Amino acid sequence: MGAVVLYLAVILAAAKLGGDLAVRVGQPAVLGELVAGVILGNLGALGVSAFEPIKTDASIDMLSRIGVLVLLFEVGLESTVAQMLKVGVTSFFVATLGVVAPFALGWLFGAWLLPEASPYVHAFLGATLTATSVGITARVLQDLKASQSAEARIILGAAVIDDVLGLVILAVVTGILGAADRGGAMSYGEIGIVFGKALVFLVGSLVIGAKLSRRLFSVASRLRARGVLLALGLAFCFFLSWLAGLIGLAPIVGAFAAGLVLEDLHFRDFTARGESTLEHLVQPISSFLVPIFFVLMGARTDLGAFGQPGVPLLAAALTVAAILGKQACSLGVGKGIDRLTIGVGMVPRGEVGLIFANIGQTLTVGGKPVISGAVFSAVVAMVIVTTMFTPPALKWSLSRRAAKSPKPPIPGAHDAH
Amino acid sequence: MGAVVLYLAVILAAAKLGGDLAVRVGQPAVLGELVAGVILGNLGALGVSAFEPIKTDASIDMLSRIGVLVLLFEVGLESTVAQMLKVGVTSFFVATLGVVAPFALGWLFGAWLLPEASPYVHAFLGATLTATSVGITARVLQDLKASQSAEARIILGAAVIDDVLGLVILAVVTGILGAADRGGAMSYGEIGIVFGKALVFLVGSLVIGAKLSRRLFSVASRLRARGVLLALGLAFCFFLSWLAGLIGLAPIVGAFAAGLVLEDLHFRDFTARGESTLEHLVQPISSFLVPIFFVLMGARTDLGAFGQPGVPLLAAALTVAAILGKQACSLGVGKGIDRLTIGVGMVPRGEVGLIFANIGQTLTVGGKPVISGAVFSAVVAMVIVTTMFTPPALKWSLSRRAAKSPKPPIPGAHDAH
Numbered sequence: 001m002g003a004v005v006l007y008l009a010v011i012l013a014a015a016k017l018g019g020d021l022a023v024r025v026g027q028p029a030v031l032g033e034l035v036a037g038v039i040l041g042n043l044g045a046l047g048v049s050a051f052e053p054i055k056t057d058a059s060i061d062m063l064s065r066i067g068v069l070v071l072l073f074e075v076g077l078e079s080t081v082a083q084m085l086k087v088g089v090t091s092f093f094v095a096t097l098g099v100v101a102p103f104a105l106g107w108l109f110g111a112w113l114l115p116e117a118s119p120y121v122h123a124f125l126g127a128t129l130t131a132t133s134v135g136i137t138a139r140v141l142q143d144l145k146a147s148q149s150a151e152a153r154i155i156l157g158a159a160v161i162d163d164v165l166g167l168v169i170l171a172v173v174t175g176i177l178g179a180a181d182r183g184g185a186m187s188y189g190e191i192g193i194v195f196g197k198a199l200v201f202l203v204g205s206l207v208i209g210a211k212l213s214r215r216l217f218s219v220a221s222r223l224r225a226r227g228v229l230l231a232l233g234l235a236f237c238f239f240l241s242w243l244a245g246l247i248g249l250a251p252i253v254g255a256f257a258a259g260l261v262l263e264d265l266h267f268r269d270f271t272a273r274g275e276s277t278l279e280h281l282v283q284p285i286s287s288f289l290v291p292i293f294f295v296l297m298g299a300r301t302d303l304g305a306f307g308q309p310g311v312p313l314l315a316a317a318l319t320v321a322a323i324l325g326k327q328a329c330s331l332g333v334g335k336g337i338d339r340l341t342i343g344v345g346m347v348p349r350g351e352v353g354l355i356f357a358n359i360g361q362t363l364t365v366g367g368k369p370v371i372s373g374a375v376f377s378a379v380v381a382m383v384i385v386t387t388m389f390t391p392p393a394l395k396w397s398l399s400r401r402a403a404k405s406p407k408p409p410i411p412g413a414h415d416a417h
Numbered sequence: 418m419g420a421v422v423l424y425l426a427v428i429l430a431a432a433k434l435g436g437d438l439a440v441r442v443g444q445p446a447v448l449g450e451l452v453a454g455v456i457l458g459n460l461g462a463l464g465v466s467a468f469e470p471i472k473t474d475a476s477i478d479m480l481s482r483i484g485v486l487v488l489l490f491e492v493g494l495e496s497t498v499a500q501m502l503k504v505g506v507t508s509f510f511v512a513t514l515g516v517v518a519p520f521a522l523g524w525l526f527g528a529w530l531l532p533e534a535s536p537y538v539h540a541f542l543g544a545t546l547t548a549t550s551v552g553i554t555a556r557v558l559q560d561l562k563a564s565q566s567a568e569a570r571i572i573l574g575a576a577v578i579d580d581v582l583g584l585v586i587l588a589v590v591t592g593i594l595g596a597a598d599r600g601g602a603m604s605y606g607e608i609g610i611v612f613g614k615a616l617v618f619l620v621g622s623l624v625i626g627a628k629l630s631r632r633l634f635s636v637a638s639r640l641r642a643r644g645v646l647l648a649l650g651l652a653f654c655f656f657l658s659w660l661a662g663l664i665g666l667a668p669i670v671g672a673f674a675a676g677l678v679l680e681d682l683h684f685r686d687f688t689a690r691g692e693s694t695l696e697h698l699v700q701p702i703s704s705f706l707v708p709i710f711f712v713l714m715g716a717r718t719d720l721g722a723f724g725q726p727g728v729p730l731l732a733a734a735l736t737v738a739a740i741l742g743k744q745a746c747s748l749g750v751g752k753g754i755d756r757l758t759i760g761v762g763m764v765p766r767g768e769v770g771l772i773f774a775n776i777g778q779t780l781t782v783g784g785k786p787v788i789s790g791a792v793f794s795a796v797v798a799m800v801i802v803t804t805m806f807t808p809p810a811l812k813w814s815l816s817r818r819a820a821k822s823p824k825p826p827i828p829g830a831h832d833a834h
Contacts, residue, residue: 004479005486005668006659012652019642029642062421062476069422143643225436225446226560227704231429234705238426245419284698285705287644288651 037298076259091157093332102325131166454715493676508574510749519742548583
C-alpha cells in the first residue's frame with residue numbers, strides 16, 4: 001500500500017506536467033502523458049531506479065485497466081446507439097479494410113525480411129498488425145473536442161468491429177498454428193463459435209441493454225442514497241466489461257457499449273431534481289484514472305529495445321505496414337467524410353498488438369516460438385511509434401480538415417431557398 | 418481483471434441498495450453499505466460462493482484502501498487548519514482520555530475473564546481497544562451533514578491524535594512483550610523515537626504543508642492540461658499518505674492532513690476561471706471508491722465467529738469496555754459541546770483494532786501467542802458491534818442534541834443589546 005500511493009502521486013504529477021508541455025507546443029495532452037511515462041520508465045537507464053517498480057506493480061496495472069474502461073465508457077456516453085448505427089455500415093467497411101490491408105502487408109514484409117522463418121510466422125506477424133487500439137484515438141479525439149464528429153464515430157465503431165475481427169483472426173491463427181504444430185487442422189465450427197459469441201454480445205448489449213438500462217435507471221432514480229446515478233452507471237459499465245471479457249472480447253468493448261447504451265433520457269429523473277448528468281460525474285474519475293493508463297503505457301516502453309541487432313529494420317518495416325495498411329480504411333468511407341482522418345485515427349496499435357505478440361511468444365511451430373525475442377522487440381517498437389504518431393498526426397489532419405471545410409455563409413450573401 | 422470488474426459492479430449495486438434501505442428506515446447510508454457487505458460476505462454459509470473471493474481479492478482491497486484515503490481527504494477538505502487548531506487542546510484531552518480508559522477497562526476485563534493468561538495478554542487486550550477508527554465516524558458525520566460541527570472537528574482531531582497515541586502504545590507494548598519474551602527490557606529511547614516521528618509529521622505537514630501547497634497550487638494553476646486541480650490535489654493527498662505510512666503512521670492520517678492543509682484560497686486561480694472546487698471534484702471519486710471500503714469491511718465480517726465457545730462472553734465484555742471506555746472522552750470537552758456525541762463518535766474501532774489483534778497473533782510470550790484464536794474472534798466481534806453501533810447511535814445523539822439546542826429567537830421577541 002505504501003509504495004502504491006507514492007507511485008500514484010508521481011504518476012498524476014508527471015501526467016499533468018507532461019500534459020501541460022504538450023498543450024503548450026500545440027499537441028494533445030495525451031502525448032505529454034505518454035512522453036512523461038517514457039521518461040519515468042527509462043530513468044533506470046540513468047541510474048534512478050526508484051520508479052522502476054511502477055511498470056510491474058499489480059495495483060497500478062489494475063488502476064490503469066479500470067482507467068481505460070472509464071475512458072471508453074466516457075467516450076461511449078458522448079454518443080448514442082442511434083448515432084452509431086447511422087455510421088454502422090461505413091464502420092464495418094472501414095474495419096474490414098483496416099484489418100485485411102495490414103494483415104497482408106505484415107505477411108509480405110515478414111516474408112521479405114525473415115525469409116528463413118515459416119509462413120506461419122509471417123501470418124502471425126500480419127495478425128499482430130490488425131487490431132486498432134481505440135484508447136489512444138478516443139483520448140486524442142476527446143482532447144481535441146472532436147469525439148462527436150462523424151469521423152470520430154466511424155473510427156470508434158470501426159475500432160470496436162476491429163476488435164471483434166482481430167479476436168477472430170487471433171483465434172483462427174492460433175488455432176491453425178496449434179493444429180499445425182500437432183500436425184492437424186482447425187475446424188470451421190470453432191471459428192464460427194468465436195464469431196457468433198462476439199455478434200451476440202454486441203447486438204445483445206445494444207438492443208436488450210438499451211431497453212433494460214432505461215428500466216433499471218427509472219427504478220434506480222427512486223433510491224435515496226447519495227451518488228446512486230454514478231455508482232449504478234459505473235456498475236453497469238463494469239458489468240458489461242465483465243460480460244465482454246467472459247465471452248473472450250476485450251473488456252473495453254463492453255465499457256464502450258455500456259456508454260453507448262446509457263442515454264441522458266434514462267436518467268432524466270435524476271437530472272430533473274438537480275443532480276449532475278452521468279457524463280459530468282464520470283469526468284473527475286476519468287481525470288484521476290485515465291492518466292495512469294497512458295503514463296503506464298509510456299513507462300513500459302523500453303527504449304533499449306530499439307537498439308537490438310536486426311530490430312531497427314524489421315521495426316521500420318512493421319511500422320510502415322501498420323501505418324500504410326490502415327490507410328486502406330479511407331477507401332471504406334463515402335463523401336463528406338475526411339478520409340485522412342479515418343486512416344490516421346485507425347493507426348494506433350497500443351496494448352492489443354502487444355497482447356498478440358505476447359501470445360506469439362508462447363506458441364511454437366516445429367519447436368521454435370512463433371515470435372522470437374528480436375521480433376517481439378520490433379513489434380514493441382511498432383506499437384510505440386504508431387502510438388506516438390497518432391496524437392500529432394490526428395491533430396494535424398483534423399485541423400487541415402477544419403481549414404478545408406466550407407465557411408458558414410457570409411450574412412447577406414445567403415443562397416435562395 | 419475479469420472478476421474484479423464483476424465484483425466492482427456487485428459491490429457498487431449492493432452498496433446503493435443497502436444505502437437506500439438504511440436511509441428509508443432513517444439511518445445513515447453507511448450502515449446499509451456495511452449490512453450489504455455482511456450479507457454479501459456471508460452468502461457462502463447459504464451455499465452461494467460466487468462472491469467469496471471479494472473478501473481476499475487484492476485489487477478490491479487496494480481500491481478500498483484508496484477509498485478510505487479519499488474519504489479522509491474529502492473530510493479534511495471540509496475543515497481548515499485554523500478550525501482544527503481551535504479545537505486542538507480539547508481534541509488532545511478527548512483523545513488521551515479515550516485511550517487511557519478503554520486500555521484500563523480492557524486490561525481489567527481481560528484479567529477477570531482470562532485469569533490464567535499472563536498480564537502481558539491483558540495489557541495487549543487493553544491496547545487493542547485504544548485506537549478509534551475514524552473512517553466510520555467521518556462517514557456518518559458526512560451522511561448526516563454534520564461534519565463541520567464543533568463536535569465533528571473535536572472527534573476527527575481526537576481520532577488523529579488517537580492514532581498517534583495508539584501507534585505509540587502498540588510500539589511500546591510490542592517492544593515490552595518482545596523484550597519480555599527474550600528476557601530483556603525496552604529502552605525509553607525507542608519509545609521516544611516513535612513519538613517524535615509522529616509529532617514531526619503532524620506539525621510538519623500542517624505548518625510547512627500549508628505554505629508549500631499554497632505555492633504549489635499557484636504554480637499549478639498555470640498548467641494547461643485538463644483536470645490539473647483534481648489530479649494534483651489527489652497527488653498531494655497520496656504523497657502525504659505515503660509520507661505518513663513511511664514514518665509508521667496510518668496513511669489515513671496523511672490523507673486527512675492533506676485535506677486540512679488544502680484550502681479554497683490555494684486554488685482560487687482555478688475557481689476564478691470557472692472550474693469546480695476541489696471538494697466538488699473529489700465527490701464523484703468518493704462516491705465510487707468509498708462504498709467499496711465499507712462493503713468490504715462488512716463482507717469480511719464472519720458471522721460464524723460469534724458462535725465459537727468462550728467467545729460470546731469475552732466479546733460482550735470487550736464491547737462493553739470499548740463503548741464505556743470511550744465515554745471517558747466526554748470528560749475532556751467544555752461547555753456548549755455535546756458530550757454524548759463525542760463519546761459515541763469515538764466508539765468505532767474498525768480496522769485499527771483488527772490490525773492490533775492481528776499483530777497480537779504473531780507475538781509470543783513463553784512460547785504461546787499473545788492473542789489466541791478465540792480471543793481474536795472476540796476482538797472481531799467487538800469491532801463488528803462497535804462499527805454497527807456507531808451509525809444509529811451517532812444519529813440519535815445528534816438529533817437529540819438538535820432537539821435540545823436553543824431555537825433561534827422568535828422575531829419580535831429580540832433580546833436587548
